[in-house]
Amino acid sequence: MNDTLQKDELRELYREVILDHARKPRNFGRLDDATHTAEGINPLCGDKLRLYLIVDAEQTVVSVGFEGSGCAISMASASLLTETVTRLSVEDADACFRTVTQRLTQANDGASATQETDLSRLRALDGVREYPSRVKCATLAWHALHAALKQSDSKATTE
Amino acid sequence: MSQTQATFGTGIAQCRSDFPALDQDVNGHRLVYLDSAASAQQPAAVIDAVARYQRNDHANVHRGVHTLSHRATELYEGARDKLCAFINASNRAEIVLTSGTTEAVNLVAQSFCRPTLSAGDQILITGLEHHSNIVPWQLVCEQTGAELIVADIDDDGDVNLEHLFALMSERVKLLGIGHVSNALGTINPLADIIAQARQHGIAVLVDGAQGVPHMNIDVQALGCDFYAFSGHKMFGPTGTGVLWGREALLEEMPPYQGGGDMILEVSFDNTVFNELPYKFEAGTPNIAGVIGLGTAVDYLLSVGMDSIYEHEKTLHAYLASQLASVDGVRLIGTAKHQASVQSFMLNDIHPHDLGTILDHQGVAIRTGHHCAMPVMKRFGLPGTARASLGLYNNSDDVDHLVAALEKARQIFA
Ligand SMILES: Cc1ncc(COP(=O)(O)O)c(C=O)c1O
Numbered sequence: 425m426n427d428t429l430q431k432d433e434l435r436e437l438y439r440e441v442i443l444d445h446a447r448k449p450r451n452f453g454r455l456d457d458a459t460h461t462a463e464g465i466n467p468l469c470g471d472k473l474r475l476y477l478i479v480d481a482e483q484t485v486v487s488v489g490f491e492g493s494g495c496a497i498s499m500a501s502a503s504l505l506t507e508t509v510t511r512l513s514v515e516d517a518d519a520c521f522r523t524v525t526q527r528l529t530q531a532n533d534g535a536s537a538t539q540e541t542d543l544s545r546l547r548a549l550d551g552v553r554e555y556p557s558r559v560k561c562a563t564l565a566w567h568a569l570h571a572a573l574k575q576s577d578s579k580a581t582t583e
Numbered sequence: 584m585s586q587t588q589a590t591f592g593t594g595i596a597q598c599r600s601d602f603p604a605l606d607q608d609v610n611g612h613r614l615v616y617l618d619s620a621a622s623a624q625q626p627a628a629v630i631d632a633v634a635r636y637q638r639n640d641h642a643n644v645h646r647g648v649h650t651l652s653h654r655a656t657e658l659y660e661g662a663r664d665k666l667c668a669f670i671n672a673s674n675r676a677e678i679v680l681t682s683g684t685t686e687a688v689n690l691v692a693q694s695f696c697r698p699t700l701s702a703g704d705q706i707l708i709t710g711l712e713h714h715s716n717i718v719p720w721q722l723v724c725e726q727t728g729a730e731l732i733v734a735d736i737d738d739d740g741d742v743n744l745e746h747l748f749a750l751m752s753e754r755v756k757l758l759g760i761g762h763v764s765n766a767l768g769t770i771n772p773l774a775d776i777i778a779q780a781r782q783h784g785i786a787v788l789v790d791g792a793q794g795v796p797h798m799n800i801d802v803q804a805l806g807c808d809f810y811a812f813s814g815h816k817m818f819g820p821t822g823t824g825v826l827w828g829r830e831a832l833l834e835e836m837p838p839y840q841g842g843g844d845m846i847l848e849v850s851f852d853n854t855v856f857n858e859l860p861y862k863f864e865a866g867t868p869n870i871a872g873v874i875g876l877g878t879a880v881d882y883l884l885s886v887g888m889d890s891i892y893e894h895e896k897t898l899h900a901y902l903a904s905q906l907a908s909v910d911g912v913r914l915i916g917t918a919k920h921q922a923s924v925q926s927f928m929l930n931d932i933h934p935h936d937l938g939t940i941l942d943h944q945g946v947a948i949r950t951g952h953h954c955a956m957p958v959m960k961r962f963g964l965p966g967t968a969r970a971s972l973g974l975y976n977n978s979d980d981v982d983h984l985v986a987a988l989e990k991a992r993q994i995f996a
Contacts, residue, residue: 434943437665438994469935470952470965485800493965495933496995 441548447495451506455489464568471498475568502565521570601626612945620971632878662877671801676859679826684792685715687811687826690720704726710736740767740916760793766955767916768924784953801889819879840865895923921973944987
């Protein structure tokens, strides 16, 4: 009985969506003509990724890619990020960073900024809240996004 | 996975009940602690000795005429005597108490190497080393213009002795080598290596952090010049450790840090340093921790280092074979002689995901690079999962690990 419960909690963390994105990350690969890029490093785990953005003249994120390696949570989160912020304005994309990091680090849904943006696919990451030691894995790509938007090349860590 | 086997390794594994921390549930399961290589749990005897000292005997050491100071000094120096006998040092002056292996290695780098190294000299290490047996040498090389050279390891995780010996020359001033690899469990053939180093006049520092908890150590028989280890890996408190060094070498070395306790006489023109080992022990030490470490030595001796070695050897063989029988498990580290430390991968599951899934089932393992990034790079891995066994583990722990791995495999199927 205990066992099924345990397993279900784990299934919550490693939902099918997460496993799917981790196995087949979307938009994986370097964007040679990126206008913005940043590296994300989680020194504790060794998760490491680089995020590439192409931002056009209207300040819209038209393309997102990433490369790197890490655990299932960090890879899935990065993959979900690329799907989420493509076609958002720079402002809305950065607002996603705040919403997601708040949501994963706070007990409640921390629904604040970017109500207009559809973040429903990111619910898949919610299971990570129960695992304080893994929150950094889930937020890594988002920190890289924030860093990339702030300047054209930089390094983000979860520390 | 068969649960049919009776738990073996009793006898010594009765020791398990000496460790209060092991008697708890984690995430609804009995705790299965397989991370002693990172830090070992403490027996009640150690915890009690520290508490007793804190309650009754605490005062500063070496500097009071009052009763408590005398008691504290007796207990603290008594621990040094125990450590001296434990590793068969010839003389208590050779037991420098440090905060751990890391400080001990840095002490040798800064006090033994730095004053004597110059451009053209070399320091030799191996590809197996823990960061604390790499970075202190990098720093002193930067400071002196000396060069750090590294002997290769092979696919099993053994040091390539041919390469190591080929790198030895008159230019090499010091060899820093681990006794046991914390990442792969490799037990290095120190006798051969040290003998070879001697022929070239190379001083040898052994990083014994992972050696001391598992086997009998006789520094005189080993023939090295320095041996460093940490209290918390041998069932003692954190923030304690030992640098053993040959007295003649320690005598020649300048102090590592200045402060109280390491002096005989101070004036503004001149300071006369204290004798060994106090010359290297500036400031108020970790008195309670060292007293606990002394008790850890008593505890290890009461169990018997040879019994511990035999117990762990049997258990490691069982661990390795059980792991290998799990579909998709690949052992990382299959050296000829291995201590009870086993790294592995399960399919392409990232070690951190594995660590979380196992933790959920009460199984504590270490995941990641184990402070040995060059080893991970050598094997082309981001990190590994590592199960390490201590004297208190038994075959039941191994069976739990294997069952937990099966679940991880299902989740990632
Ligand atoms: C082989 C080895 N050397 C050195 C160290 C460093 O020990 P400490 O952190 O106690 O100074 C460790 C601990 O992880 C180790 O396993």
